Amino acid sequence: MENQSFGVRAKSTAKKVLRVFLITLVVVGIAVFSFYYWGVYDEGVRAGMVLRLSKKGMIFKTYEGQLNLQTFGALRGANPIMESFDFSVEKSNEQVIKDLEEAALTGERVNLHYVKRYATFPWRGDTKYFITKVERLDK
Incomplete structure (x- = not known):
């Protein structure tokens, strides 16, 4: 009778340990997902001319754009070098x-x-870059 009682207690303890482990795993998973989803790594401003803005995607439609950053060469009279900055815009930011x-x-x-x-x-x-505000300079 004692052996059966010990076996029942062992199973009950194993279930509790498994339950605590699974709950901890879910909580840690939610915390990591939240960090990657809402966490901000960098904030800044880039200036240039918008080359394109398009709505892309087969299943998930997202807004993607490209900004032309004109940088000037170190040599006098050199032509501007075309450099671009790819970005995304969240759908809710109309x-x-x-x-x-x-x-x-x-x-x-x-x-x-x-x-x-x-x-x-x-x-x-x-992209990892999301536009939050547009300042139009030549209005």
């Missing part, structure tokens, strides 16, 4: 999307305020 579309059509210079996230997710965008 005013930023509208401002970027207008800037792309007019060819005006803009300052783009951005945040860089730790990871990319397919439903959010192709």
